[in-house]
Amino acid sequence: MALTRVSLLKGKSTEYKQAILKNLYIAMNETFNLAEDNDFMVIHEHESDGFVYGKNYLNIPRTDDLVIIQITANNTRTLEEKKALYARIAELLNQDLGVRKEDVFISLLEVKKEAWSLGCGLAQYA
Known part of the structure; x- marks a missing residue:
């Protein structure tokens, strides 16, 4: 099970955002062996005043094209x-x-299997 949240600056096309999600699903399927149809993903777009990041943290030069991906699994x-x-x-x-x-x-972000309720108010993996 995985829940993926993507944050980026506003202004990218629908095609760009959909391609991000498609590629994330491919990568997670290849490396984490997700179950079929296990694609729970959301994109959050931010104005520049709500998207702050370390432009050179750990000597990694970042630009405003930064894609922040948070995966809960x-x-x-x-x-x-x-x-x-x-x-x-x-x-x-x-x-x-x-x-x-x-x-x-x-x-x-790693969680125990019982941390999920995938609908119906049940803990399906508990």
């Missing part, structure tokens, strides 16, 4: 799977959309 993946996910997301966004790898910021 079950805490069942290995370190190698996580590294593969990060690399694959950056690679796909770069290849398909020209997003600089420096502008791909990923945060993975």
Whole structure:
């Protein structure tokens, strides 16, 4: 299970945003073996006054094309799977959309399986 939130500055086309989501789904499927139809994703667009980031944090030069990706997933993946996910997301966004790898910021939040209710007020994975 995964829930993915993407934040970026306002102004990108619908096609661009849909391509981000498509590529995230591909990367997560390849590296995290998501179940079919497990694509719960949202995009949040921000005005420049509500989108603040470290332009050179850890000596990584970032631009206003920064894509912030937050993935909430079950805490069942290995370190190698996580590294593969990060690399694959950056690679796909770069290849398909020209997003600089420096502008791909990923945060993975891991939760226990019982942390989900996927509808009906039930804890389906508990």
